[in-house]
Amino acid sequence: MIKKVDHIGIAVKSIEEARKFYEEVLGLKVTGIEEVKEQKVKTAFIPVGESEIELLESTSEDGPVAKFIEKRGEGIHHIALQVDDIEKALEELKGKGVKLIDEVPRYGAGGAKIAFVHPKSANGVLLELCERK
Numbered sequence: 001m002i003k004k005v006d007h008i009g010i011a012v013k014s015i016e017e018a019r020k021f022y023e024e025v026l027g028l029k030v031t032g033i034e035e036v037k038e039q040k041v042k043t044a045f046i047p048v049g050e051s052e053i054e055l056l057e058s059t060s061e062d063g064p065v066a067k068f069i070e071k072r073g074e075g076i077h078h079i080a081l082q083v084d085d086i087e088k089a090l091e092e093l094k095g096k097g098v099k100l101i102d103e104v105p106r107y108g109a110g111g112a113k114i115a116f117v118h119p120k121s122a123n124g125v126l127l128e129l130c131e132r133k
């Protein structure tokens with residue numbers, strides 16, 4: 001059901017500031033910046049081998065990334081696992097009693113179908129499932 005780590009989401013105050021570390025120090029490249037209005041974030045994707053790093057900057061004071069930074073500061077916000085069939089994966093997890101934040105997928109960056117699993121069900125880690133065409 002799970003193919004790979006799709007991306008690791010990192011909450012940052014400013015993509016313009018944070019990208020300097022990844023590009024100028026680590027030598028990686030930001031390949032796309034996109035706003036995802038429904039999640040109240042701007043995202044920057046940085047490929048690393050088979051996976052990517054997703055920098056997340058909040059576009060609103062009441063968004064999930066703004067709240068996270070206010071409580072915990074910048075840092076790892078979520079891990080996204082790529083699945084073949086997100087509806088099936090959600091059904092399976094629900095059947096196993098997992099606490100889902102999204103029972104129905106939403107749309108994320110790059111048009112992926114995404115859904116979040118509550119950290120209470122995943123040892124304190126916010127998990128994102130994502131399906132890409």
Ligand SMILES: C[C@@H](C(=O)O)C(=O)SCCNC(=O)CCNC(=O)[C@H](O)C(C)(C)COP(=O)(O)OP(=O)(O)OC[C@H]1O[C@@H](n2cnc3c(N)ncnc32)[C@H](O)[C@@H]1OP(=O)(O)O
Pocket residue numbers: 009036039041043054056064065067068071076077078080101107108109110112114116118119120124125126128
């Ligand atoms: C664009 C897209 C894409 O990839 O394509 C994205 O990634 S969008 C990425 C941004 N979107 C999202 O994150 C959407 C899903 N997130 C949410 O629905 C929310 O942020 C929740 C995860 C439900 C947390 O919201 P809530 O208002 O409940 O916050 P809260 O501070 O009261 O947190 C409730 C409990 O969860 C914990 N908690 C909160 N955020 C956490 C995180 N990121 N990782 C691990 N634990 C976390 C808190 O410490 C607290 O634990 P204690 O109770 O033990 O104190």
Ligand SMILES: [Co+2]
Pocket residue numbers: 007009054078080128
């Ligand atoms: Co993500």
